């Protein structure tokens with residue numbers, strides 16, 4: 001079954017966009033205004049909210065198996081006590097709307113799949129809107145960066161706003177360390193597939209071990225960016241977000257992405273970009289002129 005939010009970039013591959021609800025954040029979180037130092041307190045105090053933004057996850061039908069990039073959010077966020085209100089981020093800086101039917105499990109079933117059919121789940125990072133629905137995947141191999149797993153677990157992870165207390169009991173991800181092969185401007189990629197067409201790329205900044213996923217289909221790269229930036233525009237402008245613990249690393253990652261989209265036709269797919277699904281289905285690559293204009 002082929003939904004309206006999918007594209008087949010090669011005869012044996014199909015990519016589906018799955019919207020697992022919406023989120024609103026403070027505008028200063030999405031656009032840190034390029035300051036040298038991020039300020040969480042400034043984000044918390046800000047008045048202006050973004051419009052409701054999509055929480056996207058991605059399904060890749062690949063000859064070697066189904067690949068899911070991020071699980072999206074869980075409808076449990078509306079249960080009292082699920083989100084820790086003692087944490088200022090959840091108290092003042094995040095609003096989410098997720099129904100049970102928005103969750104990735106029901107969405108996969110509507111497409112004719114079972115979550116049990118998914119071979120690999122790649123987590124870009126552990127923020128709840130990316131890792132909130134792990135519970136749907138007890139029989140898949142789940143991959144995350146070693147750096148972000150350590151950064152997000154335990155009491156220190158909870159203090160940083162992660163929710164390891166909600167990870168399933170069985171959760172034991174395959175930990176990815178920076179690979180040995182360069183992929184374009186990225187020095188340390190790891191191939192996920194034996195065919196070598198799906199790459200896990202360290203893209204530190206938003207979190208220290210943030211991973212992006214690049215799928216090569218012919219000349220074109222489909223770049224699943226997680227929260228490397230909230231929109232394509234912010235990536236082109238090189239504007240870091242307002243919550244990064246390391247603005248210099250975030251800026252270096254944005255520079256590498258800009259180099260990639262200059263070197264190769266690239267469809268750029270961040271998790272929260274309202275234009276991402278249309279770019280996917282129209283196979284709309286970043287144009288060289290838009291890179292030059294912003295540089």
Ligand SMILES: [Zn+2]
Pocket residue numbers: 125127206227
């Ligand atoms: Zn995030």
